[in-house]
Amino acid sequence: MKVVQKLKKTKQDSINYHKDIEEHTLVSQQVFSACLFVFFALHIAIIHLLNFAKCERFYAALGISGLQMLFSMIFYFLFKYYFSNHKKYILLAAYLNIFQVVIILELQYFLYDEYISYTVIVCIILCTSLSIIGEIEKYTAILTMSLSIDIAITIMKNYNLLHSHDMKMYIIDNFFVLIIAIGINASISCLKYRDFEIKNQILYLSERDSLTGLLNRNSLEHAVEKHMGDHSICAMILLDLDNFKALNDTLGHYEGDNCLRATADELKKLFRSTDYVGRLGGDEFLVFLPDIQSLTFVKERANMLLKKIPRSYAHQTGEITVTCSVGIAFLRMDQENLYESLYKAADSAMYMSKASGKNMVTIFSNEFSGESSSNSVVKIAR
16 A cells, blocks of 8 residues: 555656656766767677677677667767757657667577676666656556567577476566566655755745745746746736734734735735736735736736735724735836836835825836826726
8 A cells, every 4th residue: 555655656746846857867868878888889899809709690799789879879969969958758768768778688688698698688777767767657668568578589589498497587587677677766766756855845945935935036036037038018016015014013923924924815816827926025015927918907906906905903992904005017028127127117106006095006007008098107096
């Protein structure tokens, strides 16, 4: 039962850490292919130095080793130059590489066993278990298929020895090689998934506000920079809570923190999955919306903010109502210093909301000025 649960977790991890798996596979397959190339080059050199009879079988065996070198070199350059930019097919190519390595090795051993030992083949098969991580079922299927082909060909070649002790031991040896290789692959996969989990946790914490779980200031700046150069229009929404200091001073930081978390939850519900929602610090929140087609969409979200954010908190001498002042700015994403320009415009609009009585949205827009007003400032009061 524990083994089954572990395999299910490993399969789920392979989905969660797909990008990490691709990066690991890209590097490990390069190393594996390069080492295989070097091994067969040394193998050819060594058997040349030894006094093997230079017969037709000898050169045919060298030809298969040369073929393995050629495939190793091809896959090395594919993983180094092609798949680094086309990662969609990395895992498929890795399984194909493993399959061809095992098949050619088994073919060489089957035809010219005097020039390569079964121990060498076992070592290389075990090395394949280190060259890829992912769903164990796929690696198991590739290896099982390869070794089954080897056993089938061996039985056909030596059918009269089918019930002999040597044939039975050969089949058992293949079975144990399969089990050990799968075990190594599963163990390495579990260890790498743990590394990926720790790395992603550290990355997540470095990008997030610890109180609300929203993006922090640095992450928001990077998100805006990532979209610089696009030719569409983006929006930045800056939100500051009204009367938040009074709430903190009267009811304490615990209640203040709850108010910030509730605000964060509302913001996450209101905006698209493609938008970036973050907390800059204190009671100030920011939302970056790339690729905005209409002011109407932002107006709708602005009205919803004014309805969803306000909360009343009772205390001994009265009641504190926390509302929000919002400033919104629009710019084209092909402008330089996009984050700074957006932030300054949204910040000015937000302070206009506060100066006009709070609990208000002010939209500053040169891009959509013709859509709803001849002026560049549009105020939406609750």
